[in-house]
Amino acid sequence: MATRAGALSYLAWRALVAHPLRRLFRRRGTGLERFRAAYVAEGLGPTTPEDRAIGEAASACVACGLCELGCELAVAAPAVRALGLHAAFRLYSRSVAELPLATSALAACAGCDGCDALCPTGVPISRIVRHLRAKVLGEGAAPAQGDRG
Amino acid sequence: MVSPRAVAADVLVVGGGMAGAIAALAAREAGARVVLARRAPGATALSSGAIGVAPDPLALPGEPLRAAREPLEAARRLARLRPDHPYAVLGERLGALPEALAFAARVLAPLLAPPLERPRFLATPFGTAVPAALCQRSQAAGDLLAVDGALVVAGLRGHLGLDAALAAAGLERYRARGGPRAFAVEVDPGLGEVGLFRPHELARALEPPGAAEALGRAIRAALPAGAGAALVPPVLGLRPEARVPERVAAAAGIPVAELLADVPSVPGVRLQAALEAALAAAGVEVVQGALQGAGPGKPAMVGADEITAPRWVLATGRFVGGGVVRRGTLREPVLGLPVQAAEGREAGVDLAARPAASLTGAARSGPQPLLSAGLRVDALLRPLDGRGRPAADGLFAAGAVLGGHEQASDGTGLGVAILTGYLAGRAAARPGGGE
Numbered sequence: 001m002a003t004r005a006g007a008l009s010y011l012a013w014r015a016l017v018a019h020p021l022r023r024l025f026r027r028r029g030t031g032l033e034r035f036r037a038a039y040v041a042e043g044l045g046p047t048t049p050e051d052r053a054i055g056e057a058a059s060a061c062v063a064c065g066l067c068e069l070g071c072e073l074a075v076a077a078p079a080v081r082a083l084g085l086h087a088a089f090r091l092y093s094r095s096v097a098e099l100p101l102a103t104s105a106l107a108a109c110a111g112c113d114g115c116d117a118l119c120p121t122g123v124p125i126s127r128i129v130r131h132l133r134a135k136v137l138g139e140g141a142a143p144a145q146g147d148r149g
Numbered sequence: 150m151v152s153p154r155a156v157a158a159d160v161l162v163v164g165g166g167m168a169g170a171i172a173a174l175a176a177r178e179a180g181a182r183v184v185l186a187r188r189a190p191g192a193t194a195l196s197s198g199a200i201g202v203a204p205d206p207l208a209l210p211g212e213p214l215r216a217a218r219e220p221l222e223a224a225r226r227l228a229r230l231r232p233d234h235p236y237a238v239l240g241e242r243l244g245a246l247p248e249a250l251a252f253a254a255r256v257l258a259p260l261l262a263p264p265l266e267r268p269r270f271l272a273t274p275f276g277t278a279v280p281a282a283l284c285q286r287s288q289a290a291g292d293l294l295a296v297d298g299a300l301v302v303a304g305l306r307g308h309l310g311l312d313a314a315l316a317a318a319g320l321e322r323y324r325a326r327g328g329p330r331a332f333a334v335e336v337d338p339g340l341g342e343v344g345l346f347r348p349h350e351l352a353r354a355l356e357p358p359g360a361a362e363a364l365g366r367a368i369r370a371a372l373p374a375g376a377g378a379a380l381v382p383p384v385l386g387l388r389p390e391a392r393v394p395e396r397v398a399a400a401a402g403i404p405v406a407e408l409l410a411d412v413p414s415v416p417g418v419r420l421q422a423a424l425e426a427a428l429a430a431a432g433v434e435v436v437q438g439a440l441q442g443a444g445p446g447k448p449a450m451v452g453a454d455e456i457t458a459p460r461w462v463l464a465t466g467r468f469v470g471g472g473v474v475r476r477g478t479l480r481e482p483v484l485g486l487p488v489q490a491a492e493g494r495e496a497g498v499d500l501a502a503r504p505a506a507s508l509t510g511a512a513r514s515g516p517q518p519l520l521s522a523g524l525r526v527d528a529l530l531r532p533l534d535g536r537g538r539p540a541a542d543g544l545f546a547a548g549a550v551l552g553g554h555e556q557a558s559d560g561t562g563l564g565v566a567i568l569t570g571y572l573a574g575r576a577a578a579r580p581g582g583g584e
């Protein structure tokens with residue numbers, strides 16, 4: 001009973017006091033800025049049209065694993081072995097909140113483009129990896145070499 | 150940036166899987182100048198690496214080992230039951246099957262074992278037997294009708310892809326029908342600390358000198374008395390020239406064979422590599438990239454190359470290779486040829502124009518129009534337009550892009566690719582193109 005009353009009074013406090021006060025004093029800014037302020041801390045960044053295009057391109061993946069044959073890192077780096085780069089975008093390209101789990105695999109990508117020509121279904125792998133990498137490491141984090149935009 | 154380059158050839162093959170490679174090799178052998186354009190590996194690299202030609206349609210499900218009819222006879226039976234199947238569409242030309250298989254066995258000789266009169270019965274990791282008209286040398290010793298003694302299924306420690314006990318228990322079921330006794334053992338491939346391996350990694354790790362030999366010795370140490378052959382997971386090397394299967398067998402002191410592979414398939418990658426080696430050896434020019442063009446006689450672009458050839462073989466595969474795509478409806482993306490689907494007695498372009506999702510059925514064993522959708526061709530393998538006439542002069546098609554067979558599951562995929570590739574390649578090599 002006490003907990004119920006406590007919960008209700010908390011909600012009432014939020015609705016009648018905290019929220020109106022926050023509205024009164026909140027930072028001004030564009031819709032995007034306000035969205036970021038509210039949600040990025042929880043790992044829920046906004047989905048840009050580019051994100052959507054990347055998600056669509058990634059959805060052509062049939063999980064065959066052939067691209068890993070051309071990726072020297074998938075053989076060498078333990079983080080990439082455990083989670084091949086194709087697995088990184090298959091699992092996380094559409095789940096922004098979980099993308100950070102793939103950070104070490106994405107960070108290992110050398111941008112060598114060895115993977116693209118191996119994909120039967122034509123997934124633009126290196127472009128997707130570059131995009132996810134920039135997203136998770138911060139904008140502009142380009143791979144070491146071979147970045148052809 | 151490479152500067153544009155104009156290339157002229159007699160035959161342009163689009164697609165580098167089994168169908169395209171065999172077409173290019175057959176046209177080359179007939180004296181044509183051949184260019185092959187390919188975007189990426191396709192279904193061929195994902196196959197088990199063993200070549201299914203025609204499962205005997207009259208075989209009883211529980212008695213696969215009895216269906217030991219030679220491939221042509223089995224294909225003829227299948228053709229009578231399935232009028233849309235490429236084997237049926239070819240009519241008389243189906244008779245070229247033994248010649249086409251012999252051609253494939255010859256051009257891929259280092260990789261493929263010589264064919265027998267009957268199919269070989271090869272074991273899957275699930276303990277079932279599958280007939281194969283042609284198979285890799287690394288698979289041949291596992292033929293269930295030829296093992297002399299007990300068959301030992303050797304699981305490799307650190308490899309997650311095989312439950313040896315499950316496979317052996319499954320194979321035991323064939324004992325009453327002429328199969329061997331089957332045991333399971335576990336061996337340590339001796340690859341050190343690294344804990345778990347994916348198939349490709351294991352295959353690569355076995356290539357360096359000493360590694361295959363160590364595995365062979367470990368198998369030898371684990372063999373029970375009376376063992377006639379050992380079956381191992383399909384991980385015996387990625388590159389054919391590393392000769393891992395031969396080295397393992399020599400050190401084991403008994404015939405060693407790979408089980409058939411699921412995806413990701415090491416033997417499939419090996420088959421694709423052997424096709425590429427054969428193309429290079431035969432002097433076929435291979436260009437890498439997606440081809441765009443308007444058909445035979447007109448220039449086609451592949452990357453920076455402009456290729457012109459009076460005759461084309463379209464061997465672009467099905468959904469995996471990219472020869473048929475789903476964009477709302479089913480489409481053939483290179484030339485825009487009509488795609489046909491058949492459902493019961495109904496067949497045609499209209500069916501293929503339906504939403505793709507409506508072309509699958511709930512009954513797994515029933516026909517799946519979506520999975521057999523593809524180009525319709527005449528007996529000369531010329532793609533037909535919506536009115537049933539050849540769509541373009543000098544145009545042929547081969548392999549999984551042809552409709553009428555469920556290429557990934559009906560047991561005829563690579564057989565159709567070899568036969569139609571061989572016939573289309575030879576037809577395209579002749580200036581008249583055809584008869």
Ligand SMILES: Cc1cc2nc3c(=O)[nH]c(=O)nc-3n(C[C@H](O)[C@H](O)[C@H](O)COP(=O)(O)OP(=O)(O)OC[C@H]3O[C@@H](n4cnc5c(N)ncnc54)[C@H](O)[C@@H]3O)c2cc1C
Nearest residue numbers: 164165166168189191192193201440466470548549562563
């Ligand atoms: C998972 C799986 C397992 C299978 N297992 C077996 C088996 O064990 N035994 C068996 O007999 N069959 C099997 N099959 C069927 C068999 O693999 C296929 O039927 C056969 O490989 C088809 O060969 P293909 O050459 O016609 O097509 P593919 O091998 O798919 O080749 C198509 C080629 O065309 C290229 N291409 C497409 N469009 C273009 C373009 N615009 N420009 C340039 N190139 C282009 C592709 O990049 C590719 O190189 C299996 C199929 C699958 C999917």
Ligand code: SF4
Nearest residue numbers: 071109110112113115
């Ligand atoms: S571009 Fe990145 S993912 Fe692709 S092969 Fe190179 S290192 Fe691997």
Ligand code: SF4
Nearest residue numbers: 061062064065067119
């Ligand atoms: S090769 Fe292409 S389809 Fe296969 S796993 Fe890699 S991205 Fe996916």
